[in-house]
Amino acid sequence: MNAPVSDSMPSALHGVLHVALVGNPNSGKTALFNRLTGSRQKVANYAGVTVERKEGRFAAPSGRTIRVLDLPGTYSLNATSPDEAVTRDVCMGRFDGEARPDLLVCVVDATNLRLHLRFVLELKQIGLPMVLALNMCDVAARRGILIDTDKLSQRLGMPVVETIAVKHRGTEALVRQLDAALPDLPLAPDANADLHVQVGRLLSDCVSIPRRTAQIDDALDRVLLHPSWGLAILTVLMFFMFQAVFSWAAPLMDGIDAGVGWIGTAVSTLLPDGPLKSLLVDGIIAGAGSVIIFLPQILILFLFILMLEESGYLPRAAFLLDRLMVGAGLTGRSFIPLLSSFACAVPGIMAARTIQDPRDRLATILVAPLMTCSARLPVYALLIGAFIPQRTIGGWFNLQGLVLFALYIAGIVAALGVAWLMKALRKDDTEHALLLELPSYRIPHPFDISIGLWERATIFLKRVGTIILSLTVLLWVLSSFPAPPADATGAAIEYSLAGRIGHALEWVFAPVGFNWQICIALVPGLAAREVAVSALATVYALASTSDDASAQLLPIISSQWSLATALSLLAWYVFAPQCISTLAVIRRETQSWKMVGITAGYLFGLAYLASLLTYQIARLLT
Amino acid sequence: MYYENDSYLPFELRSLMRLSELPHHAAATVLHVESAGEIDSIAHRLRDLGFVQGEPVRVLAHGPFRRDPLLVQIGFTRFALRRAEAQRVHVEPAQA
Ligand SMILES: Nc1nc2c(ncn2[C@@H]2O[C@H](COP(=O)(O)OP(=O)(O)OP(=O)(O)O)[C@@H](O)[C@H]2O)c(=O)[nH]1
Ligand SMILES: [Mg+2]
Numbered sequence: 001m002n003a004p005v006s007d008s009m010p011s012a013l014h015g016v017l018h019v020a021l022v023g024n025p026n027s028g029k030t031a032l033f034n035r036l037t038g039s040r041q042k043v044a045n046y047a048g049v050t051v052e053r054k055e056g057r058f059a060a061p062s063g064r065t066i067r068v069l070d071l072p073g074t075y076s077l078n079a080t081s082p083d084e085a086v087t088r089d090v091c092m093g094r095f096d097g098e099a100r101p102d103l104l105v106c107v108v109d110a111t112n113l114r115l116h117l118r119f120v121l122e123l124k125q126i127g128l129p130m131v132l133a134l135n136m137c138d139v140a141a142r143r144g145i146l147i148d149t150d151k152l153s154q155r156l157g158m159p160v161v162e163t164i165a166v167k168h169r170g171t172e173a174l175v176r177q178l179d180a181a182l183p184d185l186p187l188a189p190d191a192n193a194d195l196h197v198q199v200g201r202l203l204s205d206c207v208s209i210p211r212r213t214a215q216i217d218d219a220l221d222r223v224l225l226h227p228s229w230g231l232a233i234l235t236v237l238m239f240f241m242f243q244a245v246f247s248w249a250a251p252l253m254d255g256i257d258a259g260v261g262w263i264g265t266a267v268s269t270l271l272p273d274g275p276l277k278s279l280l281v282d283g284i285i286a287g288a289g290s291v292i293i294f295l296p297q298i299l300i301l302f303l304f305i306l307m308l309e310e311s312g313y314l315p316r317a318a319f320l321l322d323r324l325m326v327g328a329g330l331t332g333r334s335f336i337p338l339l340s341s342f343a344c345a346v347p348g349i350m351a352a353r354t355i356q357d358p359r360d361r362l363a364t365i366l367v368a369p370l371m372t373c374s375a376r377l378p379v380y381a382l383l384i385g386a387f388i389p390q391r392t393i394g395g396w397f398n399l400q401g402l403v404l405f406a407l408y409i410a411g412i413v414a415a416l417g418v419a420w421l422m423k424a425l426r427k428d429d430t431e432h433a434l435l436l437e438l439p440s441y442r443i444p445h446p447f448d449i450s451i452g453l454w455e456r457a458t459i460f461l462k463r464v465g466t467i468i469l470s471l472t473v474l475l476w477v478l479s480s481f482p483a484p485p486a487d488a489t490g491a492a493i494e495y496s497l498a499g500r501i502g503h504a505l506e507w508v509f510a511p512v513g514f515n516w517q518i519c520i521a522l523v524p525g526l527a528a529r530e531v532a533v534s535a536l537a538t539v540y541a542l543a544s545t546s547d548d549a550s551a552q553l554l555p556i557i558s559s560q561w562s563l564a565t566a567l568s569l570l571a572w573y574v575f576a577p578q579c580i581s582t583l584a585v586i587r588r589e590t591q592s593w594k595m596v597g598i599t600a601g602y603l604f605g606l607a608y609l610a611s612l613l614t615y616q617i618a619r620l621l622t
Numbered sequence: 623m624y625y626e627n628d629s630y631l632p633f634e635l636r637s638l639m640r641l642s643e644l645p646h647h648a649a650a651t652v653l654h655v656e657s658a659g660e661i662d663s664i665a666h667r668l669r670d671l672g673f674v675q676g677e678p679v680r681v682l683a684h685g686p687f688r689r690d691p692l693l694v695q696i697g698f699t700r701f702a703l704r705r706a707e708a709q710r711v712h713v714e715p716a717q718a
Contacts, residue, residue: 076670080663114697115672196674212698218682221700225693227686319702323687332691332702356663433664433707434691435671438700 017066018099019178020090022123023107024116025049025073026439028135031165032107033070036175040455041070042347043448044309046336047437048073048354051083053090053098060179069101072353075115077122080433081356091126103182104130105174110140110147110162111214111440117202120156121195124186130158131183133174137162139440144210152206157186166445217440224313230320241304242408243401245297245377246384252296260289261552279476282541287472287534288464290553294378294530298460299453301374305343306452310444314339315436322434328416329423331355332434334364338415341371342408345582349589357432363422365589366599367415369582370575372408375529379573380407382533386558387566410574414606463528471524472534479520479542491543498539512572512611513565513619517543522578529578564618571614575607641694641703641711644681649716652677652696656710665710672697673711681708 021029025047034041037056042049054070071090072083079085086095093100106123108116120132134140134147153160161177164170189198203209224230264285271277308314314336322332330338333355341348348368355361372380384400391399478498485495493499501523502516509519517539525532537553557566577583577600587596644650655673657665673679673696682700683693691702 075667078663078666078670080667112698115699118670118672194674196672196677209698213695213700217700221682221693225683227684227689231686315702319685319691319693322702322704323685323690326690326704327687433667434702434704435664435667435707436691436702438693438702 015064017060017064017178017182018069018102019066019105020069020071020101020103021105021107022071022087022091023073024075024109024112024119025437027073027107027109027112027116028163028165029073029107030054030070032105032133032135032163032171032174033068035165035171036066037068040451044314045312045439045442046309046315047439048083048336048351051086051350051353053086053095060175062179064179066178069098074119076119077126081354082361083353091123091128101128103178104128105133105178106130107133107135107163109136110134111136111143111145113147113203113207114199117199118195121189121198124157125188127185127188129183130186131174131177132156132158132160133163134160135163135165138164138167143214146208148206152202155202155206157184159183166448214440220441221316221438224316225319230316234317234320238408239405241301242405243398244304245300246381246401246404247398248300249296253293256293256295257552260285260292264289275480278480278542279473283472283476283538284469286537286541286553287476288469290382290537291378291464291468291530291534292461294381294533295457295460297377297381298374299457301377302343302453302456303449305339306449307444310442310448312439312441315438318436319438324416325419326432327420329363329419330367330416331357331360331432332436334360337364338368338371341368341373344373344375345369345371345579346585349582349585352589359426360432362590362595363419365586366422366595367418369577369579369586369599369603370411370415370418372411372574373529373579375579376573378530378533380404380570382554382557383566383570386554386561387563407570407574414575418602418606463530467528468531468534471527471531472538475520475524475535475538476542479539493539493542502539511615512608513562513568513615514572514611515561515565518565518569525578527578527580529573532573532578562619563622564615567618568611568615571610572607575603575610577603639713639715640709641679641681641713642692642705642708644679644713644715646681646683648680650679650713651675651716652679653712653714656712658710662710664707668707668710671701672699679711679713 021033023029026045026049030041030050031043033039033054033056034043037058039054039056041054050070050072052072056068056070058066058068060066069090071087074084074087077088077091079088089095090098090101091104104123106120108120123130132153134149140147149160149162159177161173163174189195224233264281267285268277268281271280317339318332318335321335325332325334334352337348337351337355339348340351345368348371349365352361352364352368355364381404384403388400388403393399393402475498479493479496481496483495484492498520499516502520505519505522506514506516514522517536520539521532521535524535533553536557540553540556583596583600586599587593639650652673652675654675655665655668677696680695681692682695685691691704692708694701694703694708
């Protein structure tokens with residue numbers, strides 16, 4: 001699979017045309033790729049979204065198959081970070097297991113030609129047939145930018161097609177061009193010629209531009225990047241986001257809650273008592289149902305994340321916070337990987353590939369798991385819902401939303417602290433680059449946002465249907481067998497394997513206030529955080545002696561746990577690396593088990609410490 | 623304007639201005655990018671990004687903490703540069 005490809009014969013001879021999309025970051029390569037191949041790779045409005053090559057295929061009108069590669073964006077073939085190196089190697093035919101493409105499609109942003117054409121000229125030197133895709137023609141037209149494509153094509157020595165990657169049929173001209181015969185090799189430019197001078201000439205001969213920047217960008221940046229206003233707006237925005245997660249979701253959650261309860265009651269009245277009924281009602285419905293309730297909160301969180309990603313605001317936030325992150329031993333470039341980790345640490349850790357400096361990159365990877373990922377949301381929401389009263393503070397703020405905000409802040413502060421410590425330990429005072437491009441603002445497209453949310457919903461439901469469900473069933477088995485002896489007095493689960501494990505672990509976790517039910521739930525919860533919620537639901541459903549099938553988790557824990565225990569569990573979840581996929585991706589990205597060990601070790605250590613402090617202090621106070 | 627008297631300065635002094643010292647919104651053109659040390663990938667990248675002789679450049683804003691980083695407009699693009707990066711870029715303020 002990974003064998004280097006020996007045959008240097010263009011694969012076009014075999015009937016399949018092999019095309020690679022290359023260009024500067026944020027020029028719309030992935031948007032084009034998705035439109036051409038019908039894929040759904042991530043598109044967002046900042047530099048460095050794509051960090052690895054992606055392959056897709058489509059059939060051209062003539063029936064010929066075209067294989068398309070989407071590549072990470074880069075400013076030059078002189079790569080400075082791992083993602084840029086991928087693009088360089090593929091273009092040069094040096095990438096293991098990837099034949100050199102037959103044709104390069106250079107994707108440029110028609111509103112940013114001064115920068116993007118230089119890279120096109122640089123690419124001419126590597127000696128592959130090329131096509132120029134002038135993307136974002138819609139924006140260029142709106143800004144009154146006129147481009148003489150015939151002249152540009154003649155001067156560049158390659159076909160030029162206009163594309164609008166975000167519009168239906170916006171790539172037809174490109175498809176027609178790909179379906180035609182391969183264009184001739186462009187003449188390699190004089191090796192000594194100054195590419196910038198050539199770009200200047202191309203621009204003055206072929207392009208007319210009323211204004212170098214969009215007026216709206218200038219106006220927005222004056223406010224959003226203002227030293228004091230900018231920070232205030234960023235804070236309000238973040239605050240609003242977490243408020244909304246709680247206050248908007250409530251009615252939807254009540255609906256789902258009622259639905260799950262109704263199904264549970266219906267099933268338990270239909271089925272006779274026995275293991276099957278217990279598996280369905282106590283295991284599957286109580287377990288999976290307890291997690292599904294949190295779908296609305298997750299979708300609201302993603303609504304904000306998707307809108308921020310597409311608007312172009314994220315790099316601005318990085319700009320505002322860069323200095324703080326440098327102080328902590330990170331870089332403004334860590335901001336986007338860390339922010340992606342609010343969705344999930346796995347893509348966040350992968351996004352760290354855009355960081356040039358290896359030490360910065362490692363620091364970012366090691367602290368990314370501290371960002372509050374969306375899988376923590378069910379745990380937080382459950383505990384907050386059970387223990388924090390629904391109260392309005394100062395006529396404005398929802399107390400539950402405030403606590404959630406505080407938990408997110410706790411994750412961020414912990415990440416900065418750990419990064420700072422790492423920096424202090426390695427005594428590093430070398431210079432680290434920022435060089436971050438700030439893109440034009442864009443209005444998020446409601447259709448794209450809905451598709452994004454739909455995808456998120458399916459991902460979440462798939463998780464519930466696969467990993468969470470199977471672990472819940474497994475836990476049900478472990479909690480139901482071996483069956484209690486005939487003369488048993490307590491609940492059956494006390495005698496089961498899981499019950500014994502829970503009681504054994506209770507000894508370790510007694511100082512932090514976890515009871516044996518929590519200890520049981522933490523074990524399958526190592527695989528994925530939400531599993532802890534479904535596991536708790538199953539454990540309590542099995543342990544309950546009443547026959548009330550709709551016995552819901554939230555009222556049970558709010559009546560049985562102390563506030564100190566709940567706060568301690570919240571503190572545990574801020575830190576504990578209860579996620580196998582995160583550890584796996586750290587292994588893949590750092591190529592080192594040692595780093596996995598260090599990460600897991602320090603996170604568990606911090607988690608225990610934080611829970612211990614929280615529990616002991618809370619017990620003194622309450 | 624800050625640099626009205628600029629033309630009285632001898633040329634060498636004018637050219638000593640660095641992008642990190644340029645007042646906000648003052649028009650200037652790039653003279654050259656200085657490399658720190660033998661191989662300076664940051665300087666190289668700055669040139670690739672368009673910081674080359676004759677390009678108009680402007681500083682539009684600075685970050686809230688320690689006036690760092692800088693928001694710089696070069697060509698049609700905006701970049702965030704740290705002061706240490708902007709220091710490598712020598713500029714000549716435009717004549718008022
Ligand atoms: N208006 C308009 N927006 C576009 C067009 N093509 C892409 N975009 C937007 O441009 C932004 C960048 O698109 P991507 O496809 O992620 O860019 P990319 O080149 O893959 O970026 P990297 O992966 O970071 O190199 C997104 O916000 C897209 O919605 C277009 O033709 N018109
Ligand atoms: Mg991309």
